[in-house]
Amino acid sequence: MVPLETGAIRQALCRITIATRARHVHDVSDEVDRWLAEIGAGEGLLTAFVRHTSCSLTVQENADPSVLADLLDALDRLAPAGAGYRHGSEGPDDMPAHIKTMLTGASIAIPVVGGQMDFGTWQALYLIEHRARGRPRTITLHYLGS
Template identity: 55%
Template sequence: MRQAIARMEVQTTGRGMVDITAPIDRWLASIKAVEGLLTLLLRHTSASLTIQENSDGNARADLMDAYDRLVPEGQTWRHSLEGPDDMPAHVKSALTGVHLSVPVVHGRVDLGTWQGLYVFEHRTAAHRRGVTLHYIGS
């Protein structure tokens, strides 16, 4: 049994989802991962991690629209110093989460056919988001 830890930065362009599946698989290959568990932690509170549809972008767009309906901007929030999109972003992040655990099989994340790993940016502006990767396995 062995472990490996790394941090990766993900550049977002504002609200939306950034597919991080390929860079994670490249990292797993670089450490010669075989079988194990990959834990991901997004080191932010106004974006989140999700496993989502990787084929039809409309599914991700619909999901973003649904989150905007659930937590719209324009409400009165006590935490508002960083702008009208900040507190809604925190709520969306709490709903989705900042942590994932994914099995690694044959050196790759073991996702379904139509699944990908995404950083889900909830803020309007572009951000650099840090993700900590922790692999444990063979």
């Protein structure tokens, strides 16, 4: 194992807004990479946190779109609409969206190397919209590193 020399530690914080489409997986990697370049990120850790309870973040394959479609279908099987939930004040997709967020997560930590997210060849950062209608979603980004 070779340790990375990081120099002085600094941090940066911002919020980005993504206009989502209904039941869709949105690749947000380019927006995040642009921000990392703007702040002059080097080596460190990026934390991304989505500020909503009915959408989520994930790192997933970016080569074959059928993977993302299959993941959405699998989440629908795990938390189907109309399953007799008590909570549904915002419609039949409300509680299933909360369950899907709980399963997939509202935050994620990603190493940053050379100013970019340290993804493998076929990985990207995605915002998953679980609701049946798109809306603006806000992601808070926090960078800690050199």
